[in-house]
Amino acid sequence: xxxxxxxxxxxxxxxxxxxxxxxxxxxxxxxxxxxxxxxxxxxxxxxxxxxxxxxxxxxxxxxxxxxxxxxxxxxxxxxxxxxxxxxxxxxxxxxxxxxxxxxxxxxxxxxxxxxxxxxxxxxxxxxxxxxxxxxxxxxxxxxxxxxxxxxxxxxxxxxxxxxxxxxxxxxxxxxxxxxxxxxxxxxxxxxxxxxxxxxxxxxxxxxxxxxxxxxxxxxxxxxxxxxxxxxxxxxxxxxxxxxxxxxxxxxxxxxxxxxxxxxxxxxxxxxxxxxxxxxxxxxxxxxxxxxxxxxxxxxxxxxxxxxxxxxxxxxxxxxxxxxxxxxxxxxxxxxxxxxxxxxxxxxxxxxxxxxxxxxxxxxxxxxxxxxxxxxxxxxxxxxxxxxxxxxxxxxxxxxx
Numbered sequence: 001x002x003x004x005x006x007x008x009x010x011x012x013x014x015x016x017x018x019x020x021x022x023x024x025x026x027x028x029x030x031x032x033x034x035x036x037x038x039x040x041x042x043x044x045x046x047x048x049x050x051x052x053x054x055x056x057x058x059x060x061x062x063x064x065x066x067x068x069x070x071x072x073x074x075x076x077x078x079x080x081x082x083x084x085x086x087x088x089x090x091x092x093x094x095x096x097x098x099x100x101x102x103x104x105x106x107x108x109x110x111x112x113x114x115x116x117x118x119x120x121x122x123x124x125x126x127x128x129x130x131x132x133x134x135x136x137x138x139x140x141x142x143x144x145x146x147x148x149x150x151x152x153x154x155x156x157x158x159x160x161x162x163x164x165x166x167x168x169x170x171x172x173x174x175x176x177x178x179x180x181x182x183x184x185x186x187x188x189x190x191x192x193x194x195x196x197x198x199x200x201x202x203x204x205x206x207x208x209x210x211x212x213x214x215x216x217x218x219x220x221x222x223x224x225x226x227x228x229x230x231x232x233x234x235x236x237x238x239x240x241x242x243x244x245x246x247x248x249x250x251x252x253x254x255x256x257x258x259x260x261x262x263x264x265x266x267x268x269x270x271x272x273x274x275x276x277x278x279x280x281x282x283x284x285x286x287x288x289x290x291x292x293x294x295x296x297x298x299x300x301x302x303x304x305x306x307x308x309x310x311x312x313x314x315x316x317x318x319x320x321x322x323x324x325x326x327x328x329x330x331x332x333x334x335x336x337x338x339x340x341x342x343x344x345x346x347x348x349x350x351x352x353x354x355x356x357x358x359x360x361x362x363x364x365x366x367x368x369x370x371x372x373x374x375x376x377x378x379x380x381x382x383x384x385x386x387x388x389x390x391x392x393x394x395x396x397x398x399x400x
Contacts, residue, residue, distance in 0.1 A: 218374075
């Protein structure tokens with residue numbers, strides 16, 4: 001199996017590939033990235049390098065991805081030449097271009113915020129006047145983890161982006177949704193199977209995500225304090241999108257829950273990712289079938305695995321930066337204090353705010369699991385050592 005992208009997602013795919021006896025060949029950005037450390041067959045090359053991608057897929061049963069930044073024209077060429085590309089370029093474009101995504105989701109009847117493609121300050125002014133300021137402005141391509149997103153209160157706050165648009169390009173303007181929770185639905189689909197010929201689909205429980213500075217910090221599974229009607233609606237939306245777009249593999253559908261004054265709630269789709277996703281890392285310990293195993297099954301068109309939970313609650317907390325030179329320095333203390341915590345480090349050099357790894361805790365009570373996961377990550381982050389250096393007596397006062 002050929003995989004484009006050498007980050008932590010492909011690294012975690014390798015663990016499941018070993019168990020299944022699947023050989024991964026991964027195109028990595030450098031010989032030191034996360035995946036290159038654990039996958040022997042890891043040629044170095046850029047995702048936009050057609051020669052590198054063609055060399056990668058030679059003899060492979062299927063091509064898949066750990067990020068969406070692959071030229072779609074190249075994928076169409078490979079598909080026309082008989083290479084199974086999964087998800088295919090016709091589906092993947094909806095995770096590559098936010099305007100294309102919004103247009104198609106609207107056609108599918110998926111709930112979206114008010115939106116418009118804008119090319120000029122006048123068009124952005126008109127959108128803001130119609131929906132109310134502030135509005136959210138996004139670059140159509142290339143943004144992730146909060147990058148390529150601005151909340152603006154006037155068109156001139158996006159003047160630099162508008163001024164740098166090439167011919168035919170536009171920005172995506174969206175209403176600023178007053179959400180109460182951020183949710184995610186993870187769906188897997190394979191082309192074969194299914195009662196009506198549309199493919200087999202499996203969905204994990206709806207989760208709540210907690211963001212810090214545009215980056216996922218925590219995932220609570222299952223999402224607490226949601227009605228069964230809301231849970232069912234979220235799953236239905238996710239499955240409709242997976243089927244409607246023809247996704248093969250894992251699809252993450254990020255949503256907002258919005259409460260009205262009358263006590264009712266609605267869901268609004270925010271973003272899509274067509275690959276394993278941060279909101280699904282909890283499935284490694286928390287589900288019968290992890291998102292990484294399921295992605296391999298789906299793109300190889302093998303029957304999908306059970307997505308039932310292994311415990312009533314699971315919490316995943318990201319390690320975003322560390323005050324330690326190497327978070328492994330804290331292993332002895334983490335493992336002694338929190339033997340139930342499962343630590344995953346990605347082999348990355350420590351930098352402020354960088355996604356270095358995650359911790360998952362499963363158990364009978366969501367809040368207990370959350371406290372334990374938070375405490376384990378605080379040790380890996382070196383909060384106690386920094387407090388000793390600074391004399392702070394409250395971890396919340398430490399600059400993270």
